[in-house]
Amino acid sequence: MEQLIQGGCHCCKVQFEFYGPLEMEVIQCVCSICRMKQNHHVLIPQSKFKLLTNMDELSLYTFNTKQAKHYFCKTCGVQSFFYPRSNPNMIAVTIYCLQLPQNVKLTKLTQGLEQSIKRIIQQ
Numbered sequence: 773m774e775q776l777i778q779g780g781c782h783c784c785k786v787q788f789e790f791y792g793p794l795e796m797e798v799i800q801c802v803c804s805i806c807r808m809k810q811n812h813h814v815l816i817p818q819s820k821f822k823l824l825t826n827m828d829e830l831s832l833y834t835f836n837t838k839q840a841k842h843y844f845c846k847t848c849g850v851q852s853f854f855y856p857r858s859n860p861n862m863i864a865v866t867i868y869c870l871q872l873p874q875n876v877k878l879t880k881l882t883q884g885l886e887q888s889i890k891r892i893i894q895q
Contacts, residue, residue, distance in 0.1 A: 779870040780825075781850040787824040788852065790816045790865070795877045798867055805835065805842065809851070813864040814878070821853075821863045 773794055780787040796814040801807070833842040840857035844850060852869040856862060867878060 774820075775873055775876055777870055777872065777876065779852060779865065781845040781848050781852050781869060783845060783848040783850075785825060785829045785847050786845045786850070786852050788822060788865075789824060790821040790863075792816060792820070792876070794875055795879065797881045798878050799864070799881055801864075811851070811864075812867050812880075813853075814867060815856075815859075815862045816865055818855075818861055818863055821865075 774791040775794055776789060777792045778787070778789045792814070798812050798814060800812050805811070829846055830843045831846050833844065834840065837857060839860070841855040842851055843854060845852070850869065851866060853863050853865045856864050872878070
């Protein structure tokens with residue numbers, strides 16, 4: 773069973789929604805940028821993610837291989853989601869940007885993003 777989950781940035785100019793499971797694993801990524809930002813996120817298939825905001829409201833940041841796409845609000849600077857380098861078919865959504873329904877349970881996982889993606893794909 774899946775639930776509609778909505779989210780966005782601090783100033784609400786960036787808004788999105790997706791259908792997600794009632795239980796999601798939170799990834800505490802250990803890459804250089806996520807460690808600095810203390811980014812905790814859930815992985816969502818791109819096919820289930822819908823950006824409700826025009827891309828003009830977002831800025832893009834890339835580094836190193838330039839494959840991960842980190843988008844953030846041009847107004848408040850919050851990164852609500854990004855496209856991970858290790859699996860471009862997924863979107864990593866920052867959990868603190870979500871309006872979680874009460875019936876959705878988050879479980880924390882403290883391993884890196886690439887290990888989590890490999891484990892999810894194998895299931």
